[in-house]
Structures are given as structure tokens and as C-alpha cells.
Amino acid sequence: MTAGPEHGAAAPRSAAARRVAVIGPHILDVLGRPVESIPAGQGSARLTEIRATAAGTAGGTAVDLAKLGNSVFSIGAVGTDLLADILIAALAAHGVDTGGIVRTTAAQTSATILPIRPNGERPALHVPGATRLLRIGDIDLAALAGFDAVLLGGPDALSGLSGPDLAAVVTAAKDGGALVAVDVLHPGSLQDFARITAALGGADWFWPNADQLLALTGRADLELAVADVLALGTGGVAVTLGADGCLVTARRGGARSASNLIHLPAPAVPVVDTTGCGDGFDAGMLTGLLLGCDPIDAARLGVACGALVATGLGSDAGLQSLRQVLDFLGASTTAISTAERTA
Numbered sequence: 001m002t003a004g005p006e007h008g009a010a011a012p013r014s015a016a017a018r019r020v021a022v023i024g025p026h027i028l029d030v031l032g033r034p035v036e037s038i039p040a041g042q043g044s045a046r047l048t049e050i051r052a053t054a055a056g057t058a059g060g061t062a063v064d065l066a067k068l069g070n071s072v073f074s075i076g077a078v079g080t081d082l083l084a085d086i087l088i089a090a091l092a093a094h095g096v097d098t099g100g101i102v103r104t105t106a107a108q109t110s111a112t113i114l115p116i117r118p119n120g121e122r123p124a125l126h127v128p129g130a131t132r133l134l135r136i137g138d139i140d141l142a143a144l145a146g147f148d149a150v151l152l153g154g155p156d157a158l159s160g161l162s163g164p165d166l167a168a169v170v171t172a173a174k175d176g177g178a179l180v181a182v183d184v185l186h187p188g189s190l191q192d193f194a195r196i197t198a199a200l201g202g203a204d205w206f207w208p209n210a211d212q213l214l215a216l217t218g219r220a221d222l223e224l225a226v227a228d229v230l231a232l233g234t235g236g237v238a239v240t241l242g243a244d245g246c247l248v249t250a251r252r253g254g255a256r257s258a259s260n261l262i263h264l265p266a267p268a269v270p271v272v273d274t275t276g277c278g279d280g281f282d283a284g285m286l287t288g289l290l291l292g293c294d295p296i297d298a299a300r301l302g303v304a305c306g307a308l309v310a311t312g313l314g315s316d317a318g319l320q321s322l323r324q325v326l327d328f329l330g331a332s333t334t335a336i337s338t339a340e341r342t343a
Contacts, residue, residue, distance in 0.1 A: 061279040073147070
């Protein structure tokens with residue numbers, strides 16, 4: 001199934017031509033597993049594995065996009081500390097161009113400690129850090145015209161950018177011909193939604209999880225929440241549902257409709273850690289759209305990527321390559337024909 005010349009779709013591109021810019025939170029995660037409890041006092045516990053990874057709605061997705069064969073440029077703010085050195089090195093190790101990352105002495109690098117429970121759940125200890133210090137002057141808006149796609153990851157966490165600033169980023173990318181997708185980082189609030197509505201209204205896609213979308217819109221029903229987003233002018237919405245897969249808007253009568261939500265189940269996998277599954281979904285769906293897949297097939301690719309991420313520790317684990325994801329899909333559901341031919 002291929003995508004036609006519709007809003008939110010793209011003409012098929014080879015790997016060399018799939019240039020993607022990611023804008024938003026770049027976070028260093030330090031993860032350990034399995035953590036059944038925090039020892040009292042100065043006690044200690046032995047773990048099977050400890051890792052440090054590039055994470056965040058921009059940083060984690062950048063790594064996954066690079067693993068899927070895209071050329072990726074990261075834009076965000078970090079500190080001048082050792083954490084930033086490790087984070088930038090982790091991105092560069094996967095081929096991500098970190099030329100858009102600014103370093104500031106005003107705050108430490110955003111970082112999270114994640115003690116992963118045996119069932120894969122992930123309580124978090126987080127320092128917001130430098131992420132919030134990204135300014136509109138740090139982003140070369142004219143240069144966004146050189147990208148095939150732009151992911152605005154976590155605009156709700158970018159408090160240094162106003163609502164009009166966020167809208168200007170989306171407009172610059174769209175005017176340059178880029179496909180634009182938006183995701184969020186925080187749990188969601190009506191205040192966050194009000195600040196990002198102008199950016200959402202100009203975007204091709206919005207990719208929150210179900211809890212975030214309900215909290216952002218103040219709705220108790222996902223169909224009504226999706227309708228609120230579509231009413232802004234957003235081209236389409238895909239809502240991730242964790243182990244239950246995702247809901248994605250499909251076209252009906254020339255337009256996407258909240259009443260035509262398609263449920264795509266997630267394949268069963270042995271879960272190690274759920275950190276970064278949403279980032280994996282974003283990377284997979286965006287790659288599928290750039291390959292020319294129809295949005296439903298692109299969302300299937302996203303769900304598969306999210307599932308694979310859950311099989312390892314950290315947001316860059318489990319996912320290896322586009323070929324791996326297509327083989328995994330072929331073993332679990334109908335393979336994506338367009339991606340098979342283009343990869």
C-alpha cells in the first residue's frame with residue numbers, strides 16, 4: 001500500500017535522501033535493571049546491567065531514526081558538563097549530526113536516573129536541566145528548508161520557546177517542503193495544549209500517547225480528544241497505547257476523521273524496559289512516511305519499532321536497523337510492501 005499525494009504523506013525517498021531534523025529535549029539517561037527495591041540506608045544491590053543512553057523526545061528519536069537509515073540533524077540545548085560530552089558522543093556514535101546542539105553554562109545537561117523494575121516499568125528521577133533553555137535564535141529557521149522531515153519533539157518542555165516561536169518553527173519547515181510531526185514529553189495539561197496549539201495546527205502529524213492526549217485536551221474520550229486536535233488543522237493523529245499498539249486517523253472522503261480511527265495492535269515481545277518506546281514509534285512512523293508508505297502502514301512500522309525498543313535496556317536498545325524491523329513485521333503481521341521495495 002503506497003501513499004498518494006496527500007497531506008502528511010511523502011514521495012518515496014532513498015536512505016541518502018531521507019534528511020530529518022529533530023528539535024527538542026536531549027537527555028542523558030542512566031538506567032539499571034532489575035531494581036526490585038531501593039536499599040535502605042547505605043545498603044547496596046547487585047544489578048544485571050547499567051547503561052547510559054541518549055534519550056528525550058528529540059535525542060532518543062534521533063538515534064532510532066539514524067538506526068533506520070535516515071540522515072539526522074539534532075537541535076537542542078545541553079550543558080557544558082561531562083553529561084553533555086557523553087550525550088553528544090552517544091549521538092555521534094550512531095551517525096547523528098550534533099551541529100545544531102547548543103551548549104550553555106546556565107544549567108546542567110538534562111538527565112534522568114531510571115531504576116527499571118523486573119516487569120519493565122520505569123520510575124524516573126529527573127533533572128529538567130538545559131532543555132528548557134533552547135531559544136528561537138538557536139535554531140536556523142532558513143536551514144529547515146533543507147530537510148525532508150522535521151520532528152518537533154517535546155515542545156511542551158521547551159519553555160524557552162513561546163507559542164509563536166514554536167509555530168514559526170513549524171511554518172519554516174512546512175514552507176521549505178518538509179513533512180512536520182510533533183510529539184510531547186510531559187504528562188500533559190490544558191496550559192501545555194494552549195501553548196502548542198498553533199504549532200499543532202500547522203503540523204502534518206501529532207503523536208502523543210493516550211494519557212498525554214487526554215490530559216492535554218481535558219477529555220475523557222480519545223475520539224473526542226483526537227477531534228479537538230484535528231479541528232486545529234493538524235493533518236493526522238496517531239495515539240500510542242503502550243502494549244495495546246496505537247490508534248491512527250485514516251482518510252475518509254478526502255479528510256481524516258476522529259470517527260475513522262484505526263486500531264493497530266502491538267506484536268507480543270518479551271519486555272525488558274519500556275523506556276523510549278514512544279521515541280521508537282515516532283522514528284518508525286516517520287521513516288515509513290518518508291519511504292512512501294500509506295499512514296496506516298507507516299504506523300505499523302512505528303508500532304513494530306516501539307515493540308523492539310522494549311526488548312532491551314534503554315531508548316536505543318532492541319532496535320537495530322530497518323531490515324530488522326521489516327523482518328520482525330514479516331514474522332508477526334503482513335509486511336509493508338512499499339518499505340520492502342524501497343529499503
